Amino acid sequence: MPSKSIRQAINEALRQEMTRDPRVVVIGEDVAGGQGGTGSLDAYGGVLGVTKGLIGEFGASRVIDTPITESAIMGAAAGAAVTGLRPVAELMFCDFLGVCFDQIYNQAAKFRYMFGGKATTPLVIRTMIGGGRSAAAQHSQVLYQMFTMVPGLKCVVPSNAYDAKGLMIQAIRDDDPVVFFEHKLIYDHKSEVPDEAYTIPFGEANLTREGDDVTIVALSRMVHFANEVADRLAKEISCEVVDPRTTSPLDADTILESVEKTGRLVVVDEANPRCSMAADIAALVADRGFDFLKAPIKQVTAPHTPVPFAPALEKLYLPNPDKIETAVRAVMAD
Amino acid sequence: MTGSITPITMPKWGLTMTEGMVAKWLVAAGSAIRPGDEIMEIETTKITNVYESPAGGTLRRQVVPEGGTVPVGGLLGVVAGDDVSDAEIDAFIEKFQAEFVPPSDDEDAAASGPAMIEAGGRRLRYLRLGPEDGVPILFVHGFGADLGAWMFNQPALAERHATFALDLPGHGGSSKDVGGGDAAALIAAITDFMSAASIARAHLVGHSLGGALALGLAQADPGRIASLTLIAPAGLGPDINMAFIDGFVRAGKRKEAKDVLELLVADRKAISRAMIDDLLKYKRLDGVVPALQAIAAAAFPGGRQRDQLRDALAAATMPRQVIWGRADRIIPAAHAEGLPAGVAVHVLDNAGHLPHMEKSGEVNRLIADLVSAA
Missing domain, CATH: 3.40.50.1820 (Alpha/Beta hydrolase fold, catalytic domain)
Incomplete structure (x- = not known):
């Protein structure tokens, strides 16, 4: 099977769905490659190249380059979705959420409910997340927890290329608004991805490692760190790594079944600790799986501060394999 | 005499297999084996299965110990007649290991995909x-x-x-x-x-x-x-x-x-x-x-x-x-x-x-x- 990067996998998913279904359109800043510039239209294709080549294939009526106005992008996409298109709208960096959140959480997410089930909103919002590029506090957050808390939004946090393609196709075919979080630092991560179209259902976690001693639940880029720790400790501590793949819906059953087996839980989340997915999953297990636990739950998160710009500080700020290993050893010692 | 030495090598089970682990030897070094005898269990990321000897003779050497992982085509053991000297076995193993090049993923896919x-x-x-x-x-x-x-x-x-x-x-x-x-x-x-x-x-x-x-x-x-x-x-x-x-x-x-x-x-x-x-x-x-x-x-x-x-x-x-x-x-x-x-x-x-x-x-x-x- 061909090996593809997450970037290629998402591009392929968009291309295949746009080919299959003429209602699928892409809209956002620079999705066509910056029409204000010189040179060929699809020279770039999104700031990190994910939509590269789409305008050449599908034209400007289906790959809509917009001005810098996130509220208009999200409003137009929500309206288009509720009136028959299936837009994939790009909110370039999730940090820009603040200028357009009304269109997402109070409009798109509520349409089905407000219209008594008579309207569907097949909208996908693609957005980039994550620190590690020294892009400073306003371009480095993850923020998936702020979307996950909204009923009516589905939230996808892929960690590998196989999942990214199947989850993106699922997102486009879904009749509800889906927010798709792409971590900037793993775009080049490769895995085997079928050329054919396929879907991965939402709310089904993936076990990236199987083990008996400790459950590590990790999201997006953190899955790779958790896998690294599981492999590093394999001879002394048997770690199971759960990648929920979607934070909403969340596969609580798989997390609880794993903790029932291991009795120990470490949750790894790149977000700030308060009201995070780490806190949410820890609460879930404390609430519904307390009797399984042999040790207190550990959370590995960023601290409660903005993401630092200074590379040395940012490195200290982010969760990493060493911090995860320390947490795993701590729950084993209790 | 080296013509009568047969290498036992890591088989390729399935398209994605690149290496395997000797999970268990089922015959001791020095045992007489016939073609088709179950000689070891091999574990891959996909599957564990018994491996049957392609050759008959005496299992003269277990080159890879239990738990050892080698690439597809790598030397696992050596079968030869009892008339072959230990020195010849050693020389055979040394030569095999010196010349062995693990298949790269790309050439593997092109050659056998x-x-x-x-x-x-x-x-x-x-x-x-x-x-x-x-x-x-x-x-x-x-x-x-x-x-x-x-x-x-x-x-x-x-x-x-x-x-x-x-x-x-x-x-x-x-x-x-x-x-x-x-x-x-x-x-x-x-x-x-x-x-x-x-x-x-x-x-x-x-x-x-x-x-x-x-x-x-x-x-x-x-x-x-x-x-x-x-x-x-x-x-x-x-x-x-x-x-x-x-x-x-x-x-x-x-x-x-x-x-x-x-x-x-x-x-x-x-x-x-x-x-x-x-x-x-x-x-x-x-x-x-x-x-x-x-x-x-x-x-x-x-x-x-x-x-x-x-x-x-x-x-x-x-x-x-x-x-x-x-x-x-x-x-x-x-x-x-x-x-x-x-x-x-x-x-x-x-x-x-x-x-x-x-x-x-x-x-x-x-x-x-x-x-x-x-």
């Missing part, structure tokens, strides 16, 4: 292994499987014979267009493939539904079939485990996939996490579930096998054999009873519906013997 072919208006995936000449062996998998089902058979038989393994329509990497989904449509796809791949005549090895297709093809076009090996074939009786068929079509979650896969084998532990993952990945492809539904509806209406081919087996004149696992829970081994004279029947103990995987060495020998006799 599957290919696509346009046949009868469809794209079909197939894997060709072994020498170019001679009447090839053509492997036809069963319901829901793909050419990877032959991972323990095709490489072994390809040492002497040209071999092809095919993904049927609706399966593996082939087009998911199954036409009507009935046997006639699938048999036509096989003949289309044979024509497209310039296979005038072949030794057919078919498993389960693929066995019924092979038999149907032998009935329709006997001149193209040199011999017929049917492994737990459909078509020889009415019974079929619909809990498996329906469960397989329905399975979307890991637990469901595991439950149905376990029905296939005598020893449930043979079902690995990777096999479950592979099934789920296959099931998620666009078009797969409707294709499987169409095939199941055509083959098993009302929970019984529709096509009955005992007469076709009796009428056929090419060498033919039937192999079954005694513990088969999908199609009962009782269907191997009362077959026409002239059909060799081998019912294997401790095997379920996948004897070609569970008892691969024995099945490979039976196939090789029939092919040689033909």
